Structures are given as C-alpha cells and as structure tokens.
Amino acid sequence: LGVTIKDVFQENSTLGLSILDVGIVKNKGEKITYLFDTDLVLDSENYSSIDDLDSLKQQLAQDFEIEAGSVQNGYYTALPAAIAIQYSFFAAQNVSVSSYWVQRLPLPTAQKSFRANSINLTGHYDKKHFSAFLPVTLYEYSDLRIGLAIRLGPLTIGSDKVLSLFGERDFNGTDLYANLQVYPFQLWDRKNRTSNKGVQCYW
DSSP: OEEEEESSSSTTEEEEEEEEOOOEEEEEEEEOOEEOOTTOOOOTHHHHTOOSHHHHHHHHHHHSEEOTTOOEEEEEEEOOOEEEEEEEEEEETTEEEEEEEEEEOOOOTTBOOOOOOEEEEEEEEEOSSEEEEEEEEEETTTEEEEOEEEEETTEEEEESSGGGGGOOSSOOOOOOEEEEOOOOSOOEETTTTEEOTTSOOOO
C-alpha cells in the first residue's frame, strides 16, 4: 500500500510513502514446539541418515521434550510488516540522490519473522552506457554498511557491503550481486514509420 508524490520540496523530486508486507499466511502443516536444556549435547550422527518426516519427529522426541499442548494442525504467521519512506532528487546533471527509511511494525504474536530497520542514502551518477552507485546504509540503526555498484551498458555488478569482500575483523555476512538487463526488441513508431532511437535502452 503506497503513494508517490512528485516535486516535493524541489522540482524533479519524488517522495514515496508505503506500508510493506501487510498480511497473514495460513500454514496447513503441523506445528510442534519443543523444549530443551541449554546443556543438551546432540549427536549429529543421529540426524545424518534421516530422510522422512516421521523419522525426524521420532528423533526429535528422543532428544527434546514436547511442550504440553503445543501440537497444532495449522497455524497463522504474520508477514514482516514495515513502513517505508523514500525520497529522491536530481542534485546536478547526471547526478541524483535517493534515500529511504524502513521501520518495522510490531504486530500480534503471530508474527515470527521481522524486517530489519534501516536508513539508506545513495548517490547515483548516470549516463547512457555507464552508471555508478554509492549506497550507505545504517542497518538496525547501529551497523554502518557502505556499498558500491557499477553499470557498464546492460551489466551491473555491486555489493551493499563492499568492505566485507576484502576482509573484516567483525565479519557477519556479505553480498555480491549482478544484473544483466537487455531489451532485444526494436521500438517502432507506427505514425512516422521509423524506429524510435530516442528511447534510452541499453541494447
């Protein structure tokens, strides 16, 4: 659910307000909650040969205690709802700035997964065959992440946490993404009977 407003605060800007992932998913499967002692030591060999659900449930029953009244046939899970605000504007020729703020929304106890809180500011440099992006993200309001992405023609390669690719002392994750965008169809102007070369497609 969202709305986009043009020319807010200055010309050629865009403000977006939205609510993400509002809803509930019903799972028809069985839900079992197990209790365990923090001093429990499991033998992984007991699980290596398991290849069906019944065998897994039997082994779990041996290793863990089933919480009283926890077995349910079907259950509901709330989606990781959040509110998002986006804003972008042109700072100079071929240069634009975009930002967003995502704040998760607490829902009833049916919510088992949660969207991360984040604030992002990204600088863009765009030309027809080349682009560069520098995203800076404050993840969960405490973890500063600096990214970098480059587009050459239809190919974009980047990372939202570029320093992690070169090693970090406090390493807890990384990412590397690639995007190939190709438009194989020639656009044709029926009225003038000419191809529309003014449309900025990569290929």
